[in-house]
Amino acid sequence: MTAPASALNGVRIVSPAPRDDWRAVLAADPDATPTQLPEWLDCLRDARGFADASRLYELPDGRRLVLPMAARAPAGIPISEESWPYGWGYGGVLVEGGHGGLTPDDCRVVLADLARRPALRRAVVPAPALGGVWQAAAPPNAVRMPYLTQVLDLxxxxxxxxxxxxxxxxxxxxxxxxxxxxxxxxxxxxxxxxxxxxxxxxxxxxxxxxxxxxxxxxxxxxxxxxxxxxxxxxxxxxxxxxxxxxxxxxxxxxxxxxxxxxxxxxxxxxxxxxxxxxxxxxxxxxxxxxxxxxxxxxxxxxxxxRHYNMGESDPGSGVEHAKRVFGAVPVEYQALRFERLPLTRGEQRLRALFGTLSRLNIRRREVGAT
Structure with missing residues (x-):
């Protein structure tokens, strides 16, 4: 089962999102994060060669959503469309009126749109506070990637x-x-x-x-x-x-x-x-x-x-502990991916292989030292 295309009935989509609309929705969203700025996408372009794949959704009730998104398409082959790629922070939609106005139906609109896109991977890494809304809207075929971050209330x-x-x-x-x-x-x-x-x-x-x-x-x-x-x-x-x-x-x-x-x-x-x-x-x-x-x-x-996000860390790690001593509270959420090939599974197996090789190298070094 994929995200139902019926969620897109009556929705007008423009991509790339016009910068004027992007900035207008940004100004109307008091919960916007620094990684949802248009300039953040420009940084991805300048640093890593990503293209603008942002999307403006005009909903039947008149509200607008903007999904910041970066694409990679070497030689015209659509490889990825992500909001955002790994290491580039939180994406997800900007909402007129703020995050309190984001509903599971709004998320279904975005996910239904991403599910039909041609790229091998389409992904969204939402703001941690909104993880529950996105999870409630995610269809069964979405690949879920668990994350843990620590947020300090100021x-x-x-x-x-x-x-x-x-x-x-x-x-x-x-x-x-x-x-x-x-x-x-x-x-x-x-x-x-x-x-x-x-x-x-x-x-x-x-x-x-x-x-x-x-x-x-x-x-x-x-x-x-x-x-x-x-x-x-x-x-x-x-x-x-x-x-x-x-x-x-x-x-x-x-x-x-x-x-x-x-x-x-x-x-x-x-x-x-x-x-x-x-x-x-x-x-x-x-x-x-x-x-x-x-x-x-x-x-x-x-x-x-109001919120100071101290970033991701592994549960129980020293890094997580170092953030908790400042009063940060752990927040669990999930990134959502649609994949035409099992890319995430392949990445996980490759990381496991590297981990095994690393442990073997450490043991060899310890044996050699003795």
Missing amino acids: EGGFETVWSTRFRSKTRKLVRKAERFELDVRCERGPEAVAGRGLGMFALLYREAVDRWAVQRGQPLAVARRLAAHRDRPGQVAAVAAGLGEHCAIWSATWRGEPVAVKVVLRFGRHSLAWMGARNAALSRETLANYLLQSLAIEDACAAGV
């Missing part, structure tokens, strides 16, 4: 967040980090493009790739090739240039040495801690990550942000 302002949501241990660690007198900078807009944060992120990310390769038992050449394909530094550079004041790059150095970088996106009620990189040893010593996270949260509170 209601009451920073003093309330600091005193009632940060754990006491977290407050102590932030104060301890302050005593190191780290050189902390927050760069936005043209300052971010020309500032130190971008270069520091690229440097620390390269170091992290090598560190992760050792931890995972991965051949260094393979890890570096995969990292070059993902090109996280290129993504951050494109976003810093494209989003301007909506993108902040926080960086910390100690005694002239790069320690940590955090990239935070902001629009309206939402901030998203999108990417980060660190020198593992110096970050542990100086507790720089705690300080940068606290400063970014304080900055979001000052700007009137």
Whole structure:
């Protein structure tokens, strides 16, 4: 059973969505996130060569929905249409009147449209708060990908967040980090493009790739090739240039040495801690990550942000724990995919194979060391 085509009766669809309509619906949606801006799609185009496949839905009741979406079609072959591709944050629809007005029927309209599209994969990664509405509308043939994110409620302002949501241990660690007198900078807009944060992120990310390769038992050449394909530094550079004041790059150095970088996106009620990189040893010593996270949260509170999304992590992992100590609450949701070939199943098997090979390499290294 696929998404019923009858859901599209009386619906007018325009693609790509006209930018004027996109901006009008964006302005009428108080729950819009920074990754739903038109400029975000431009960043995907500039950084990775995606094309604009956004869609405007004019519903029979007069309301409008806009689905930001990026397409990949090498040599004219439609490979993917996604809102958004992996690593590019949340997509889903913008709704006139805000997310409270989004109904399962609205989602069925979008899913019915995506189900009939010719690309091998069509996918939507909704805002976590709306995961339940999308799940209720998803047909049985949709491939469901579980995600876990952590969201901090900023209601009451920073003093309330600091005193009632940060754990006491977290407050102590932030104060301890302050005593190191780290050189902390927050760069936005043209300052971010020309500032130190971008270069520091690229440097620390390269170091992290090598560190992760050792931890995972991965051949260094393979890890570096995969990292070059993902090109996280290129993504951050494109976003810093494209989003301007909506993108902040926080960086910390100690005694002239790069320690940590955090990239935070902001629009309206939402901030998203999108990417980060660190020198593992110096970050542990100086507790720089705690300080940068606290400063970014304080900055979001000052700007009137209501929700600070700390990003995805694996359940029970150290990363998840590090986010919970700031008072973030776990939110489970699902990305929805339609596939003409079992791409997701193939990716899962490939990841499992890499995991097995990594464990074997680690065991060989341990045996060799003894």
